Amino acid sequence: MEVVAAVAAWAVTSVCQNAGSEHWLSAVCRRDGNATDLAGRLSPGAAIYTPGSDGFINATSRWSVFDAPTVNIVVVPATENDVAETVKYANEQDVPFLAVTGGHGAITTVGRMKTGIEIWMNHLQDIEISADGASAKIGGGSLSKRILDTLWAAGKQTVTGSCECTSLLGPGLGGGHGFLQGRHGLIADQFLSMNIVFANGSLHHIDKKTDADLWWAMQGAGHNFGIVTSVTVKIYDIEYSDWAYEMFTVTSDKVEKFYQTINAAIPNNGSLPVNVIHYGYFYNDPTIDSKGPVTAFWILQEGATSVDSAYTQPFHDLGPFATEAGSGNYLDLPVWTDLDNSAAPCQHTGFANTRFPVDTQTYDPQAMRKAYDLFAKASLETPAFNGSFFLIEGYSLQGVKAIPSDTTAVPFRDGNLLIAPVIRWDPSDSTLAQKAADLGNELRNIVFEASGQSELLTYVNYAFGDETKQNWYGFEQWRQDKLLAVKDKYDPLRKFSFYAPIA
Ligand SMILES: Cc1cc2nc3c(=O)[nH]c(=O)nc-3n(C[C@H](O)[C@H](O)[C@H](O)COP(=O)(O)OP(=O)(O)OC[C@H]3O[C@@H](n4cnc5c(N)ncnc54)[C@H](O)[C@@H]3O)c2cc1C
CATH class of the missing domain: 3.30.465.10 (Uridine Diphospho-n-acetylenolpyruvylglucosamine Reductase; domain 3)
Incomplete structure (x- = not known):
C-alpha cells in the first residue's frame, strides 16, 4: 500500500x-x-x-x-x-x-x-450495517450495485437509484429516484447522518440536530455544500422478494393510444398501488419501425410472480410489436430494464449525452405525438442524433408524497412523472452542440406547454445546465433564500459551485 x-x-x-x-x-x-x-x-x-x-x-x-x-x-x-x-x-x-x-x-x-x-x-465504498439492522453507514464513493448486493445478502434493502452504475450520493444529494421510493421516499429521505468535508477542508459529522438548515439543504441541493465521505441511511427488511415485469415494444402508429392507455390503465398520480411502476423510453430502430421511434415500455410489480393483468391487458389489446414477461427478485430489476452494469446506459463511450428533463402530472397524448414526430424528423435530418432516446418514468409516489414538501430542499414532490429527452451525439462534430440543445429544449417545451403547469421543474440530476435555479430548486422565494443563506454560511467562497450551483 x-x-x-x-x-x-x-x-x-x-x-x-x-x-x-x-x-x-x-x-x-x-x-x-x-x-x-x-x-x-x-x-x-x-x-x-x-x-x-x-x-x-x-x-x-x-x-x-x-x-x-x-x-x-x-x-x-x-x-x-x-x-x-x-x-x-x-x-x-x-x-x-x-x-x-x-x-x-x-x-x-x-x-x-x-x-x-x-x-x-471510488475507494470509499465500505458498507456497515448497524447492530440493530435499522441503518447502514455507506462510504461516500459507493455505487448502487455494491449497496444492493451487500444489503440483499443481509436480508435488507434501501432506496438507491435504479441503475447499478450510478452512486448513492450523486443522485441522493439531488433527491434521488428509485424503484423503492413508493414505499420509503427518495434516496435523500433515507439520510440519517453523514460525514462531510466542508469547503475549508474540515471534516464534520452532521445530522438534523447539528444544523437543521444545512441538513434540510443536503436533501435536494446537497452538491452545493461539501463532499460527503460517508452517509448513514435507513435500511429495511426485505418484505417482498418477488418482482415481476411485462415489457412491450410499441410502434409509432400507436403513440396517442399508447399514452391514453397509460393514463387510463396505470394512472400514476399516487392512486395506484404502491407496488406498480412504469418505465420506458422511445428510440430509433428502423428494423422494427421505419416510420418513427419505437417505444420500449415496462410495467413492474413488487410482491408478484406475474404482473396483474388489470394493468397489462390494455397494453396487449394495443397490439404491440413484441411482448416479454418474467419474474425474479429485486436485484433483477436493473437487468430487465437495461440499467445493469453491462447495459448500454452504464458505458462510458465518449459520447455527449444531454438530457432535458421536465416533471409532469400526466401524459398528454397529443403532445407526446408531437414530440415523437419532432424526434423522428430530427433524427432523419441529423443522423448523428440517431442514438438519442426519450425517457418516460413513472415511479410509485406514496413514499415521496408522504413527506411534507417544506421539510427538505427537494422541490418536486408533487410531480408524478419524469420525462426527459436524451440527445446523444459525437462531440467531435462541433456543429452538433447547439443543435442538440435546441432540439432537447424544443422537445421538453412541447411536453411542458401541454402540461398546463406554469412552472418548469427540471429534476436537477437530469438537468442539461441551461435551466434556472428556480427550475432546479423550486420557485418558492423562501426556498431560494434559505438555500442561499446556507450557501453563504458553509461555502462563502463558492468552492462547491460546479454542479447545479445555487450561487
Ligand atoms: C444511466 C443513468 C441512470 C440513472 N439513473 C438514475 C436513477 O435511477 N435515479 C436518479 O435519481 N438519477 C439517476 N440518474 C441521474 C443521476 O442522479 C445523476 O447522473 C448523478 O449525478 C449521477 O451520480 P454519479 O455519482 O454517477 O455521478 P458523478 O458525476 O460522479 O457525480 C455527480 C456530482 O455529484 C457530486 N458528488 C458525487 N459524489 C459526491 C460525494 N460523495 N459528496 C458530495 N458530492 C458528490 C459532484 O458534484 C458530482 O459532480 C441516472 C443517470 C444515468 C446516466
Missing part, C-alpha cells in the same frame, strides 16, 4: 518537474515546483493519478463528455481524512476541485471546473 503513495509521489514530482509555468498542470505543481507534499499528506492506501496513466483515464471517463470538467490530476482518497487533506491542499494551491463518484453527472455546469483536482471517491 505504501508503494502506491510513494509511486504517486514520484509520478507527481516527475510531472511537475516537467511542467513549465504555461503547462496545464502548473497550477497544481506550482508550490515548491512539485506536489509531493500532497502525496505525503495522504494515507498509504491513497493514489494520485496523473494524465496519461490508465488510472487517470479510468477515473476521468464520463457518461457524457460534453462540457466535462478539465481535470489536471486525480486524487483517490483511501480514508475520509484523505478527502479533507485534499481539499485543504487544493485551497492552499488555489486550484478548484470536484468530487466524482460514478461519473454520470452530466450537467454542463461541471464544465466550469478548469485545471482542477478530481477527488475520485
Whole structure:
C-alpha cells in the first residue's frame, strides 16, 4: 500500500518537474515546483493519478463528455481524512476541485471546473450495517450495485437509484429516484447522518440536530455544500422478494393510444398501488419501425410472480410489436430494464449525452405525438442524433408524497412523472452542440406547454445546465433564500459551485 503513495509521489514530482509555468498542470505543481507534499499528506492506501496513466483515464471517463470538467490530476482518497487533506491542499494551491463518484453527472455546469483536482471517491465504498439492522453507514464513493448486493445478502434493502452504475450520493444529494421510493421516499429521505468535508477542508459529522438548515439543504441541493465521505441511511427488511415485469415494444402508429392507455390503465398520480411502476423510453430502430421511434415500455410489480393483468391487458389489446414477461427478485430489476452494469446506459463511450428533463402530472397524448414526430424528423435530418432516446418514468409516489414538501430542499414532490429527452451525439462534430440543445429544449417545451403547469421543474440530476435555479430548486422565494443563506454560511467562497450551483 505504501508503494502506491510513494509511486504517486514520484509520478507527481516527475510531472511537475516537467511542467513549465504555461503547462496545464502548473497550477497544481506550482508550490515548491512539485506536489509531493500532497502525496505525503495522504494515507498509504491513497493514489494520485496523473494524465496519461490508465488510472487517470479510468477515473476521468464520463457518461457524457460534453462540457466535462478539465481535470489536471486525480486524487483517490483511501480514508475520509484523505478527502479533507485534499481539499485543504487544493485551497492552499488555489486550484478548484470536484468530487466524482460514478461519473454520470452530466450537467454542463461541471464544465466550469478548469485545471482542477478530481477527488475520485471510488475507494470509499465500505458498507456497515448497524447492530440493530435499522441503518447502514455507506462510504461516500459507493455505487448502487455494491449497496444492493451487500444489503440483499443481509436480508435488507434501501432506496438507491435504479441503475447499478450510478452512486448513492450523486443522485441522493439531488433527491434521488428509485424503484423503492413508493414505499420509503427518495434516496435523500433515507439520510440519517453523514460525514462531510466542508469547503475549508474540515471534516464534520452532521445530522438534523447539528444544523437543521444545512441538513434540510443536503436533501435536494446537497452538491452545493461539501463532499460527503460517508452517509448513514435507513435500511429495511426485505418484505417482498418477488418482482415481476411485462415489457412491450410499441410502434409509432400507436403513440396517442399508447399514452391514453397509460393514463387510463396505470394512472400514476399516487392512486395506484404502491407496488406498480412504469418505465420506458422511445428510440430509433428502423428494423422494427421505419416510420418513427419505437417505444420500449415496462410495467413492474413488487410482491408478484406475474404482473396483474388489470394493468397489462390494455397494453396487449394495443397490439404491440413484441411482448416479454418474467419474474425474479429485486436485484433483477436493473437487468430487465437495461440499467445493469453491462447495459448500454452504464458505458462510458465518449459520447455527449444531454438530457432535458421536465416533471409532469400526466401524459398528454397529443403532445407526446408531437414530440415523437419532432424526434423522428430530427433524427432523419441529423443522423448523428440517431442514438438519442426519450425517457418516460413513472415511479410509485406514496413514499415521496408522504413527506411534507417544506421539510427538505427537494422541490418536486408533487410531480408524478419524469420525462426527459436524451440527445446523444459525437462531440467531435462541433456543429452538433447547439443543435442538440435546441432540439432537447424544443422537445421538453412541447411536453411542458401541454402540461398546463406554469412552472418548469427540471429534476436537477437530469438537468442539461441551461435551466434556472428556480427550475432546479423550486420557485418558492423562501426556498431560494434559505438555500442561499446556507450557501453563504458553509461555502462563502463558492468552492462547491460546479454542479447545479445555487450561487
Ligand atoms: C444511466 C443513468 C441512470 C440513472 N439513473 C438514475 C436513477 O435511477 N435515479 C436518479 O435519481 N438519477 C439517476 N440518474 C441521474 C443521476 O442522479 C445523476 O447522473 C448523478 O449525478 C449521477 O451520480 P454519479 O455519482 O454517477 O455521478 P458523478 O458525476 O460522479 O457525480 C455527480 C456530482 O455529484 C457530486 N458528488 C458525487 N459524489 C459526491 C460525494 N460523495 N459528496 C458530495 N458530492 C458528490 C459532484 O458534484 C458530482 O459532480 C441516472 C443517470 C444515468 C446516466
